[in-house]
Structure formats: structure tokens, C-alpha cells
Amino acid sequence: MADHLLPNSLMEVLGLAAILVFLLTSISAVLAALLVARDNLFYLGFQFIGLALALILSEAWLFDLAFAGILDDRATYRQAAWTTLVLAITYTIDMGLKIFVWEGVLARDGREAVPRLLVNVVRFLIYLLGLLIVLQFIYDQSITALATLSGAFAIVLGLSAQTTLGEMFAGIAIALSRPFRIGDWVKIGNMDEGRIIDMTWRLVRLELRDRTVVHLTNRQCAELPVKNFSFPNSAIRMAEDIFFPRGSDQDRVKAVVRRAIGEVPTVLADPPPNAVYMSARDGVDHYSMRFYIREYNLRRRIVEQVWRSVTKHLDREEMPIAQPRQAVDQFSRPVPAPTAEPEAT
Structure with a gap:
């Protein structure tokens, strides 16, 4: 009597196999999530989606085989299967955001950077949307009042926490752009x-x-x-002005300055240090000493080492450093006589 209820076509056999496979893999994913790694919770959602699809596609024979004595009719079975599919998709989206966004893209140094309040609000909205879809499209229930109430609640929450939400979303933008x-x-x-x-x-x-x-x-x-100064390239170029008397040998100046900077161990050899002739002004020749460093927090100490090395080499080569001329205007103005204090009465 029950033989005709068993799957007897290729498609029905494949459907039963799919149900068994997804059921077993779902149980395995649950155990793996509990005992091994929580990342399996995301893949568990795909197992539930596959199981729900197999239940929907196998309605023709599976209802009579397994659910006729449990559910009232096929319509109830169909509603339960589609509800399972929507909730499985909602769950998968929630776990995907948790693993790949909250604890992934937006994480900082291996820890969550997004506030727990925002995460919980997003999770609530995701499951609320899934619930509304189930009520409206599966059970044919009007969701106008519930949707209006949810929208009003969201507006009130947004207006009352406008500053806080602004800081949250600014933090998310910083986490994404880095x-x-x-x-x-x-x-x-x-x-x-x-x-x-x-x-x-x-x-x-x-x-x-x-x-x-x-x-x-x-x-x-x-x-x-x-x-x-540290990202994306930790090599920072420094530039220091130095002046020499007019008419100094440019090639000699550049060679001595480059050699002096290159002897500083904290200066990078690649890119190599250089001295660039800038202009002749205020009675002197203006050069720019350019070099790269990696430890920006030691910038002042490295600059001091560079100047010590440069001045030592210049003294050895008897090459004086000049200073630009500065025009100073001096003028005098009469100092007003002090006013006499009124006599006390």
C-alpha cells in the first residue's frame, strides 16, 4: 500500500538524495560550528537553503510520504517550505555580514571596530525584513501597520541619535578607506x-x-x-635648505653633500640622497638637500645627524656655508610724554 508513496522516478530519487545530503551536511555544519570554528555558521546557511529548495521541489511526493500525517494539507507544507527558505536566506545574510564585514573588512587589528549597537540594529532590520516577506508573500497577511510602525520607529531612532549615528558611519567610512x-x-x-x-x-x-x-x-x-607619513609607503622624503656663497662650484657642492648624507646610517640608500640647486637669491646660492628615511618618529634625530655629517665634510673641504642677506629697516618715532596724574582731592 505504501509502495506507491516511495520515490519511483529518477527525479524523485534525486530529490530524496538531495534532501538526505543537505540534512546530513546541515547537521555536520552545526556540529562543526559548535566544536571547531564559528565560521561554519555561514556555510550552514547554504546547507539550509539547499535543504529548503529540495523540500520545495519534492513537494509532489514528499508530502504524501512524510508529512501527510503531520500537516493539514499541501498548502501548509508549501508555506512551511517557503518560510524555511526565506529564513535560511536571512540567516545566511546575517552570518555573511558577521564574518566578512563586521569581523572582516571593518575589523581593526583582529577585533571588531563597529559598535555592537549598530551590529544589533542591522541584524534586527535583516530579520524584520525576512519576517515581513514571510507574512506578506507566503501567508498573505497585510503588513502595512507593522511596516508603518517600523518606519516610524526607525525615523525616531535616527533623529534622536543623529550625532551618534553620524560618528558610526564616519567610522565605517574610515575603516573602508583606511x-x-x-x-x-x-x-x-x-x-x-x-x-x-x-x-x-x-x-x-x-x-x-x-x-x-x-x-x-x-x-x-x-x-x-x-x-x-607611514602608509602606503614608509619611505619619507626629507628636504633641508642649505646656502653657499655665490659662484660656488655646483658639481663639487652636490658631490660633497651627497657623500656626506650617504654616510648617515639611518638615511636610506635607495632612493639615493641628492642635492638640488634651487636658485640664486639674496646674494647666495640656494640648494636643497633631499634624502629618504623610514623611521618618521626619529625624523628630528636623523636630520640632526645629517647636518652634523654635512658640516663635518664641508669643514674638511673648506667650503663655507652662507646665509641669505636680510634687509632690516630701522626707524624711530617720538615717544609720547607721560601724562600727569590728577592730584588727589
């Missing part, structure tokens, strides 16, 4: 240069050279120009 990282030496806007020591969903902490810490909001960092 203009700087923790440890980078940067100059933000007109502020003094400093090193990034911490980045949160709301603030960026910048330690200046005098060891003071400046707290900048993510919105400020997103709106102000950022000059990064």
Missing part, C-alpha cells in the same frame, strides 16, 4: 603631526610629539585632509 592605521604617523588638518594610538567606533586618539594625546571624532577625521 587612510591610516594604528601606529601610523599622520598630520590631520592643521594639527601637529602625531602617531595614531587607538581607533574606536567614535574616536581616533592621536599622540603628539610632546606626548600629549588628542581625541578626534571620526567625523572630524573624515572631513579634514589627512597626510600619512
Whole structure:
């Protein structure tokens, strides 16, 4: 009597095999997520999607075989299968955002940078959308009132937390564009240069050279120009002006300066240091000493070492350093006589 209920065609056999495969792999994915790695939770969603599709495609024979005594009719079976599919897709999207966005693209130094509040709000909206789809398109229930209430709640929440949300989204923009990282030496806007020591969903902490810490909001960092001295290339070019008497031998000046800079161990050999003739002005020849360094936090110390090496070589070669002439206007003006204080009465 029950033989006709068993799958007896190739498509039905393949459908039963698919159901068994997806059911077993779903159980395996659950066990792997609990015992091995939570990343398997994302792939578990695909197993549920495949299982739901197999249930939908096998409705013709599977309902009579396994669900006739449990569910009232085929319509109930169809609604349950499609609900499983929508919830599986919703779950997969949620896990994909968790693994590849919250803990992936937007993570900083292996930890979440997006506030937990924003993550939970996004998760709530994803599952709410899945619920609305199920009610509207599977169970033919009107969702106008629920959608209106959800929209009003979202508007009230957005207006009440406008500043906080602005900082959140500015932090997300910084995490995506990555203009700087923790440890980078940067100059933000007109502020003094400093090193990034911490980045949160709301603030960026910048330690200046005098060891003071400046707290900048993510919105400020997103709106102000950022000059990064450490990323993407850690080799930073330095330029120092130096002057010689008019008519000095340019080739000799360049050779001595290049050799002197090259002997400083903290200066990079590639690109090689150089001396560039800029102009003749104020009675002197103007040169620019250019060299590259890697440790920007030691910039002042390296510049000092460069000047020591250059002056030592110039003294050895008896090549004096000049200073531009400066015109000073002197003028005098009469000093007003002090006014007499009124006599006390």
C-alpha cells in the first residue's frame, strides 16, 4: 500500500538524495560550528537553503510520504517550505555580514571596530525584513501597520541619535578607506603631526610629539585632509635648505653633500640622497638637500645627524656655508610724554 508513496522516478530519487545530503551536511555544519570554528555558521546557511529548495521541489511526493500525517494539507507544507527558505536566506545574510564585514573588512587589528549597537540594529532590520516577506508573500497577511510602525520607529531612532549615528558611519567610512592605521604617523588638518594610538567606533586618539594625546571624532577625521607619513609607503622624503656663497662650484657642492648624507646610517640608500640647486637669491646660492628615511618618529634625530655629517665634510673641504642677506629697516618715532596724574582731592 505504501509502495506507491516511495520515490519511483529518477527525479524523485534525486530529490530524496538531495534532501538526505543537505540534512546530513546541515547537521555536520552545526556540529562543526559548535566544536571547531564559528565560521561554519555561514556555510550552514547554504546547507539550509539547499535543504529548503529540495523540500520545495519534492513537494509532489514528499508530502504524501512524510508529512501527510503531520500537516493539514499541501498548502501548509508549501508555506512551511517557503518560510524555511526565506529564513535560511536571512540567516545566511546575517552570518555573511558577521564574518566578512563586521569581523572582516571593518575589523581593526583582529577585533571588531563597529559598535555592537549598530551590529544589533542591522541584524534586527535583516530579520524584520525576512519576517515581513514571510507574512506578506507566503501567508498573505497585510503588513502595512507593522511596516508603518517600523518606519516610524526607525525615523525616531535616527533623529534622536543623529550625532551618534553620524560618528558610526564616519567610522565605517574610515575603516573602508583606511587612510591610516594604528601606529601610523599622520598630520590631520592643521594639527601637529602625531602617531595614531587607538581607533574606536567614535574616536581616533592621536599622540603628539610632546606626548600629549588628542581625541578626534571620526567625523572630524573624515572631513579634514589627512597626510600619512607611514602608509602606503614608509619611505619619507626629507628636504633641508642649505646656502653657499655665490659662484660656488655646483658639481663639487652636490658631490660633497651627497657623500656626506650617504654616510648617515639611518638615511636610506635607495632612493639615493641628492642635492638640488634651487636658485640664486639674496646674494647666495640656494640648494636643497633631499634624502629618504623610514623611521618618521626619529625624523628630528636623523636630520640632526645629517647636518652634523654635512658640516663635518664641508669643514674638511673648506667650503663655507652662507646665509641669505636680510634687509632690516630701522626707524624711530617720538615717544609720547607721560601724562600727569590728577592730584588727589
